[in-house]
Amino acid sequence: MSGSIHRRPRGVSHDPAKLMDGRLEGIPEDWQCLMQLHRPAEGCNICCMNGQPSSKWAFQAEGGPSLTLSILLEGRMEAAIDDGAEFRVDSGSVVLMATGQHTAGWDVLSAERDFRMVNINLTQQALQGLTGLQMDDLLQCMRSSSRSMAHINALMTSMPVFSTLQRAAGEISLCNYRDSKARNVFLCAKVAEVIAAVLDRCWQAHGGTAALLPVPSDRTRLMQARALLEARYGETWSVASLARSVGLSEKRLQAGFQALYGRTMLESLTHIRLDVALAMLACGTSVTETAQTVGFSSVSHFSKVFRAGIGLSPKRWAHGYQPSD
Missing domain, CATH: 2.60.120.10 (Jelly Rolls)
Known part of the structure; x- marks a missing residue:
């Protein structure tokens, strides 16, 4: 403002x-x-x-x-x-x-x-x-x-x-x-x-244009879709529910995310959730609370996704931010 x-x-x-x-x-x-x-x-x-x-x-x-x-x-x-x-x-x-x-x-x-x-x-x-x-x-x-x-x-x-x-x-x-x-x-x-x-x-x-970028009318809605995921990453999202929220077809949403962000919609959501999880774990939040906050009902599933994306388990990664004696 x-x-x-x-x-x-x-x-x-x-x-x-x-x-x-x-x-x-x-x-x-x-x-x-x-x-x-x-x-x-x-x-x-x-x-x-x-x-x-x-x-x-x-x-x-x-x-x-x-x-x-x-x-x-x-x-x-x-x-x-x-x-x-x-x-x-x-x-x-x-x-x-x-x-x-x-x-x-x-x-x-x-x-x-x-x-x-x-x-x-x-x-x-x-x-x-x-x-x-x-x-x-x-x-x-x-x-x-x-x-x-x-x-x-x-x-x-x-x-x-x-x-x-x-x-x-x-x-x-x-x-x-x-x-x-x-x-x-x-x-x-x-x-x-x-x-x-x-x-x-x-x-x-x-910014710039590329051959695969979505048409300008889609860009605004794709930015709105990404903003929804950033603000409400703890909720359960599907391609269909996000597409409805911004008034796009599922096909145009998926194609637009791939063109504008280089990831599918679900890959983008996972990336956002892992970024937030890293910040929470670095601040000392427990693995269980972190998993629930970023939208995982199962800690084991969260740990599997975290390891696949980061290369370490959440507990081992968080250990690097604990004070050493």
Whole structure:
């Protein structure tokens, strides 16, 4: 949701690329206690927040050309670019900002309930080094789905947190590699995965054409169908029931999923369920509760599907996220 939502905060301006340099002045102590900072590579900065702050935090933000992804898992936030787009988002959203110039703005993070967010910031050089992409590549990809800001070389947009982002954010925040080199490699890989997932989602919604893509009138309904699976993965879905829900024939739904997502409808549902299951297990949820939450009535069936998709049993995979003595 957008609109005039908050006055520009006064005080210290924060550059997300410099938090690791010890520049925490002006950050309230209750928010500092929530933060876990990582810099797995030069110019790649990750800030994980998890906890219950005592008061909201409003601050200015500015920095050079960069990509910022704010994956909000719990809580509420407002974000804006000066003289540009403004957003108010709730939990289950990701705010994306790509800038090709020095840009200033502001953020307001809520304290009404638990706050959990993974914020990723990459400088222009780090983006190219990690992914091979130029900032213009991202700006072009995001342009069709972002708020128009033709007067500045910056784009901001938001989208729901889909299952791949939910899993990756959980793995980033719970990374327990003790060796710094191994941890940095893991975190860089997760950041690259997040960027790839976002680019692919932008492409699905607004992107390129291919010979086998469904006709444009189907694309919107296929996106609605995928959104239903993302939001209601715990329910029992068949091709017929999902097709009825979005007004497509079973044949067009199946063909559309294969063309747009590279998977059948049931394969897509399984992929979503496994992503959510990985995030839950990483947070310490039991195998039984995880299986029931993501739509499996039988734990043994869940374990079989999990092993086929991940290569390990749920219990063995979850063991890798338990603290070591």
